[in-house]
Amino acid sequence: MSGAALIDHGRLLDVLVTEGETLAHSAPPDAMDLPIPGRPGITVGTVLRQAGDGYRGALAWMRDRGVPAWPVPEQRASDPRAQPGVADLRSGLVDLVVKLGEHEPDEPCPTWWPQDQTYGFWRRRMAHESTVHRIDVQAALGGHVLDVPEDVALDGVDEVLLLWLGHRLRTRGITGPHRCSLGIRAAEHAWYVRVEPEGISVFRAAPTGLTNVDAVITGAPSAVYRWLWGRAPDHTVRLIGDRHATAQLWALLRLATA
Known part of the structure; x- marks a missing residue:
């Protein structure tokens, strides 16, 4: 197994898909301005943009060898050409999952952690990124926040x-x-x-x-x-x-x- 993950990288790719889709499903269009608890100035819409940017950022590392080539969340928020949050999120998620599925976890890939320079790093990193964003959105909506499997x-x-x-x-x-x-x-x-x-x-x-x-x-x-x-x-x-x-x-x- 590549990197330092405690669980199988196939499991991590499944988590990325599940949490990314749950994040998208958790955010109705009228919830974009809801504040995220404990994160002043951050709204549901901001979180969706950050998640989408994170997916594209990971792809940029893989494609451009560590030179991110995507707009920061603040730029995207003010860009009138930016896609709606959920559509943008799903687009980035699909592209990322396809890219990761094309490579074995232990295959070399640029990352920002010297201890793990493999595609497995990005499976793990984006699985947890998606999980944390999903927790934020569900907390903002005030309903049940799904537990994280042990x-x-x-x-x-x-x-x-x-x-x-x-x-x-x-x-x-x-x-x-x-x-x-x-x-x-x-x-x-x-x-x-x-x-x-x-x-x-x-x-x-x-x-x-x-x-x-x-x-x-x-x-x-x-x-x-x-x-x-x-x-x-x-x-x-x-x-x-x-x-x-x-x-x-x-x-x-x-x-x-x-």
């Missing part, structure tokens, strides 16, 4: 910690002022996070090995997944130990995933 949630926890927290912040030169260590535990999986002024380190760990840490975040995989992505409040997970450490982790994740 295997998908565990893989998503792994991705947001290793890729976004452990890699993305390093490329931006961002770290935390409060030196601390944290453990994240969900089901039979665990991760160790070390925050120092010199940088942030993230490792997979044994669930029984999170003893010498300042704080632990634990809970059902779907709840931990949503909390790490800033899509669930503190009471949905267990925060054990130093609350300064968990608050700093929360803040760092918001910078990483912005």
Whole structure:
């Protein structure tokens, strides 16, 4: 299996299709101006444009070897020629799924993560991108927000910690002022996070090995997944130990995933 995914890449491609279609079906035309909870200034229409741009952005990396060639969401929002959100989303989703289906997951492909330069990276990245966008839209509509299957949630926890927290912040030169260590535990999986002024380190760990840490975040995989992505409040997970450490982790994740 290519890259660091915890689940099969065939499963990830299925998730991309399912979550992308669910996202499109969740957004009726009269909901475009609804605000997304916890994301000031972001509406359902903005999320749909961001998702469509994300699909085309992934295609641009594959086609142009890492040189994105698509308009940013703000430009698309003001472009009178831009397609309606749902139509644009579906068009980008279909093109992306077709492209990914033409290549094996372990086939080399440009990405922005040095540890995984394969088409499998994009299956994983866009599956979770679609899942998070779908959660946003369903939350904005005020109805039931579908749960994230346990295997998908565990893989998503792994991705947001290793890729976004452990890699993305390093490329931006961002770290935390409060030196601390944290453990994240969900089901039979665990991760160790070390925050120092010199940088942030993230490792997979044994669930029984999170003893010498300042704080632990634990809970059902779907709840931990949503909390790490800033899509669930503190009471949905267990925060054990130093609350300064968990608050700093929360803040760092918001910078990483912005």
